[in-house]
């Protein structure tokens with residue numbers, strides 16, 4: 001964990017935690033969790049992991065929804081998550097449209113660098129999971145360990161082995177956020193066992 005004691009996971013939002021929509025998730029009504037995703041976040045929390053989101057929200061820059069709508073989506077997310085005993089510490093988002101050429105829209109790594117600054121940690125080896133290439137490129141550029149989920153846009157990668165060369169070389173693939181969490185917790189338990197032996 002890159003020399004830090006804080007256990008942190010960085011997640012994408014659309015297609016990772018909630019259902020992806022080709023026409024953008026524009027309101028709290030349209031924000032629907034993926035099956036098992038909120039429970040997966042709660043399991044991470046219970047094992048001592050902090051969870052934050054890094055999300056492109058170009059719908060703001062495109063004028064498809066406003067800040068009040070984004071806040072309502074996240075209020076719904078936090079409330080539903082709390083109901084299953086989970087917590088997301090913070091949502092870092094890029095509000096820009098693609099033509100603004102900002103530094104924070106994934107595949108650029110600006111959101112990840114903001115997270116590293118906020119928590120004062122080195123992101124080397126910090127697990128990050130998302131359903132699209134740009135999520136993993138952004139995370140890997142910041143030193144994170146990339147995990148591709150086959151939910152959302154990631155469904156297009158089902159059965160694709162090896163992944164296309166543009167994916168970070170060390171990308172691991174999981175069926176869903178729940179499967180990714182299973183992987184992390186099993187790996188952690190195995191590491192603890194090795195220490196004990």
Ligand SMILES: [Zn+2]
Pocket residue numbers: 094095096102103104105
């Ligand atoms: Zn941006």
